[in-house]
Amino acid sequence: MAEIDVTYDKDKARAFTQTMLGIMNGGALSLMMSIGHKTGLFDAMDGAEPASSTDIAEQSGLSERYVREWLSAMACGGVINYNSTTDQFQLPAEHAGLLTRRSGPLNLTVPMQQIGLLAEVEADIVEAFQSGGGVPYDKFPRFQALMSETSGNRFDRTLIDQIVPLLGINDQLTSGIDMADVGCGSGKALGILGSAYPNSRFVGFDVSEGGIAAARENSAGLDNVTFELCDAAQLDASDRFHVVTTFDAIHDQAHPMAVLEGVNRMLRSGGTYLCVEPKASSLLEENMQDPMAPFMYTVSTMHCMTVSLAYGGEGLGTAWGHQTATEYLTAAGFADIEITGVRDDRSNNYFLSKKP
Numbered sequence: 001m002a003e004i005d006v007t008y009d010k011d012k013a014r015a016f017t018q019t020m021l022g023i024m025n026g027g028a029l030s031l032m033m034s035i036g037h038k039t040g041l042f043d044a045m046d047g048a049e050p051a052s053s054t055d056i057a058e059q060s061g062l063s064e065r066y067v068r069e070w071l072s073a074m075a076c077g078g079v080i081n082y083n084s085t086t087d088q089f090q091l092p093a094e095h096a097g098l099l100t101r102r103s104g105p106l107n108l109t110v111p112m113q114q115i116g117l118l119a120e121v122e123a124d125i126v127e128a129f130q131s132g133g134g135v136p137y138d139k140f141p142r143f144q145a146l147m148s149e150t151s152g153n154r155f156d157r158t159l160i161d162q163i164v165p166l167l168g169i170n171d172q173l174t175s176g177i178d179m180a181d182v183g184c185g186s187g188k189a190l191g192i193l194g195s196a197y198p199n200s201r202f203v204g205f206d207v208s209e210g211g212i213a214a215a216r217e218n219s220a221g222l223d224n225v226t227f228e229l230c231d232a233a234q235l236d237a238s239d240r241f242h243v244v245t246t247f248d249a250i251h252d253q254a255h256p257m258a259v260l261e262g263v264n265r266m267l268r269s270g271g272t273y274l275c276v277e278p279k280a281s282s283l284l285e286e287n288m289q290d291p292m293a294p295f296m297y298t299v300s301t302m303h304c305m306t307v308s309l310a311y312g313g314e315g316l317g318t319a320w321g322h323q324t325a326t327e328y329l330t331a332a333g334f335a336d337i338e339i340t341g342v343r344d345d346r347s348n349n350y351f352l353s354k355k356p
């Protein structure tokens, strides 16, 4: 029988204490940084001279007492500089590029809002750990708006300049083709494509009433963009579209294979499917070095996996990985699968495939 190692390494314990404190402070700062985004404080401080909490509060139209406490947290967290002689605060230029609206998809305070969103369902998740099942979409009332902000920033930067060239469909879109986006959420991608390519026709599908309502509102005035409320596991169109996309919309499905088969059916022969999914391996050991892996598995447990399980689904999870995704795509009938990516979206794999 192997002996139990009873040695106690004090240095290891001290190092882990520091790690734990870092985690606790990181969690707290995430919430405060999300507040800094929502209140516009980071944007107000972007490029500004050092200023007092009173000036910053006044310029932002916010309560000074709250702003001062927030600035203190930011200063202690190393996010904002503090000069104790002048009692002034300044956002360093090197930090502003990751914290302000002008940074688009690089603005980390946007995905950071997920920490607060996930915290709202903590009690339901604990309950699911004990009794199984999952937490359904209606427990995440702010999800569509946050998703729209997160992916909207990315689509603004990548869709026309990077994704359309990747698909090689600029000429086809210009002449006029039929394109669908399944799990379209609030329809940001199709809104952008619809106004750029007026001769093409775009249809978005989603099961979320709130998502489809927001999508219709966002694309009001675009005659070539329509949205259908439906369960993507029951897509019944056949040979209708030249191109189909899914952005981050397969891994959290209850029945991902049924969706992929439906996507395959709705494509014309020779049509292209772009499946965008989180960049991950199906093997935990290959994700361990990914700096975003703890965040990814947390979002998976508290959103992507649980919403799938809530509807009796497979619960693939955010990190289902490129190996499993390739198996699913192949089993659904896709051929010539190429895994690629675009410059301004480092967190996703782009699976390009054809319907034979």
Ligand SMILES: C[S@@+](CC[C@H](N)C(=O)[O-])C[C@H]1O[C@@H](n2cnc3c(N)ncnc32)[C@H](O)[C@@H]1O
Residues within 6 Å of the ligand: 147, 148, 151, 152, 182, 183, 184, 185, 186, 205, 206, 207, 208, 211, 230, 231, 232, 233, 246, 247, 248, 249, 252, 253, 254
């Ligand atoms: C992670 S979000 C991605 C939304 C959008 N593609 C984007 O990138 O912003 C996944 C989307 O899939 C939708 N969805 C989940 N299950 C679905 C189903 N069975 N049928 C249709 N849509 C579904 C959700 O409502 C949600 O809008």
